[in-house]
Amino acid sequence: MNRFIQYSITFFAWISGIILIGAIGVLLIFLLFKGVSSLNSFLIFGETRPLDALLFRKDVLDGLFPAIIGTILLITASIVWAIPIGVASGIYLAEYCNLRWKPFFSFMLDLLAGIPSILVGLFGFTLSIFLHRHLSEHIYPCFLISSMALACLVLPYIIRTTEQALVNLPFSVKTTGLALGASRLQNILFILIPYNLSRIISGIILAIGRCAEDTAVIMLTGVVAMAGIPHSLLAKYEALPFYIFYISSDYNSQEELMKGFGACIILLAVCAVFFTLANILKRKAEIRFATRT
Amino acid sequence: MKPFIEKCAEKGFLFSAILSASITILILSFMIFFSFPIFKGGDIAAFFTLGWNPYEGKFGILPMMAGTGIIASLALFIATPFGIGCSALISVFSKGSSGRFLRKVVEFMTGIPTVIYGFVAIFLLVPFIREIFEKGTGMCVLSASIMLALLILPTIVLFLSDAFNSVPRSYIDAADSLGATPAQKLVYVIIPYAWKGIISGLVLAAGRAVGDTLIALMIAGNALQIPTGLDDAARTLTSHIALIIASDYESPEFKSIFLCGLILFTFTTLIVLIMRSLGYFKILGKR
Known part of the structure; x- marks a missing residue:
């Protein structure tokens, strides 16, 4: 050459x-x-005194506080849906599933992981229409629907990391418990999962980060620009990423725009923290394997 | 533990797995169910026409398909050379501290929320593009493609540098002992060996570019037309769905977004099938 x-x-x-x-x-x-x-307390709390806002004694009208609380609640609710189903599915795929069905589950999960998030949002939206028609007149796109749709979005991450964490264990670790007379379930719960727990948790934290940043799903499933803190599962709510999106297209003053930049920094910081945490845990798991196997 | 609990746990695990898999099927069946009237009505061809004008009863989604196609391929076109360059730097040219630093930065990029890319682009890139073209708002195909390229770069770089690293040690050693320079190693050993990985990375990135909503929605201008130049505004399938959430569930306007959804779903399936035929299973890309 x-x-x-x-x-x-x-x-x-x-x-x-x-x-x-x-x-x-x-x-x-x-x-x-x-x-x-x-970045100051006015950005978050507006005219309200921080203590009053934190104790939910007064509503914050012109700060980011409701959006931050909305995002935190949303993450919590989605993760509460996603963790049990995700971890259980991961365990099934890694330990129980036979070779005939595994390709099917694997393909479905790959699809779910690859579907554009807007389609998951559209799914949530249609689900709410469906429930509105057939179950109750009170169901509209709301907090509950959003959290369920977000759970669908992050489910593949949790399933995959759980599955990988269990499958990639050294043969000796997988079989020692069984050789000592532990049952299959005991082996999973008391040996395999604790052994690689940090890997599983890193997957969950990554999923939390995805919940925090996602905009497309919540946009179709009930987030609004001004709603205050949601008081019920069927209420509309605010969230940080949507606030940023809303400000970018619809700001009236320089002041509002500045709040948008402030919101960006807060969201970025939150995501960076989750991201770093997930990586530290992942690395910890890797180092442990390097020394033990 | 009691055999009964064992049985219950196993059934519980099975149930969760079935539930997770059925979400995908459920999403597909909702799309089909809500767009079914279009197929039944026989006016399917009308949806694949040019015009979109709800007041005249025209609901062609061709402009959106063109918008998605043009923006995504342009983004891929911009991102591919940079992606190959960066991953070559990480895995071949600089295995020391600067390569590691670049990899760290790229990994961090996957953690930056999409909405922040869009927000910054509006106030940084869009005015710049406006100055260049000296007309329009700056919200155009080019702005969206550049930002989308930045968004899919981490996918490409991480995938490709893994593919480059998977070349067997003995091949590299053989090239080294023959006195190959890093550039020669890249061109004659690594790229021929890792071409499958390169194609897969680009396919995965294409899937991401098509599936992304926020960038196009925020900075592509959302005009209902087939873009004819880089400075034209365009609307993608994804942002079309986000923009049309009509309250009247029976209107053709509303049904058309499920057709868009069906097209996106088909595209995703295609991507997954291609990845599998290239030997990549268990794909986890950020959407």
Whole structure:
């Protein structure tokens, strides 16, 4: 190969790396530069005293507080749906499923993992119409529907990480308990899961991050710009990512725009924390395997 | 533990797995159920026409299909060379600290919410594009494609650098002992060996580009037309669904979004099938 071509290939690789880091750096610096001045207690609590807001004694009307609480509640509810079903399915796929059915489940999960999130949102929306017609007149797109749809969205992550965490265990770990007379379930609950718990938890935290950032699903299933803190499962609610989306298309003043930047920074920080946590746990699991096997 | 509990637990696990798998089937059947009247009415061809004008009863979704196709392929076109460059840097040219740093940055990128990419693009990229074209709002195919390229880059880079790393040690050693330079190793050993991985990474990225909603919704302009140039506004299938949530469930307008959904679902199935035929199972990409 011509030496010039070799140099150009190397040069191109370095340039693309630099451009990528440059692009993401500009993006983050712009965000911080614009938004950092709006980060204060007014951004979150508005005119209300922080203590009153935190104790839910007064409604916050012009701050991000309801959106933050909405996002936290939404994450909690979705995870409560997704963890038991996800972990149980993961266990089934790793330990019980026979080879005849495994390809079917695997294909369905790949599809679910690949479906655009807007379709999951559309599914939630149609589900609410369906329930509205056939079950109760009071069901509209709401908090409950959103949390169920989000749970569908993150289910593949939890299932896959649980399955991987159990399948990739060393043979000796998998069989020691059984050889000592533990039953299949005992082996799973007391040996296999505790052994690789941090890997499973890293998958769950990653799922939490996805719940926190997703906008397309909640947009179709009941999030609104102004609703306050949801008081029932069938109520509309606010959420941080939707607030950012709403501000970007519909801001009236510079002040509102600044709040949008502030919301971006908060959301980014939240996602970064979850992301880092998930990675630390994943690494911990990997290191443990490297030394024990 | 009692055999009874064992049995119950096993049934519980089985039930959860069936429930998870049935969500996919349920999503598909909802799409088909709600778009079924279109197929039955026989006016399916009308939906694949150009015009969209609810007041005249025209509900063609061709503009949205064109918008999705153009924006996604342009994004892939922009992202592919950078993606190959970055992953080559990580796995071949710089295995030391700068390569590791780049990989860390790329991994972090997967954790950045899509809505933040869109938000920053509106105030950073869109004004810039507006200046370049000197007309329009700057919300156009090009802006959306650039941002979408940035969004799918992590998928490409992480997948490709894994594929590059999967080349057997002995091949690399053989090339090294013959005195190959890193660039020669890349072109003659690694890329020929890892081509399946490269194709799969790009297919996965294409799936993500088509499935993404927020970027196109926020910065592509959402105009109902077939874009004819880079500075034209366009609407994608995904943002069309987000924009049309009519309250009248029986209207053709509303039914058309399920047709869009069905098309997206078919596309996803295609992506998964291609990935499987290339030997990649258990795909987990961020949507």
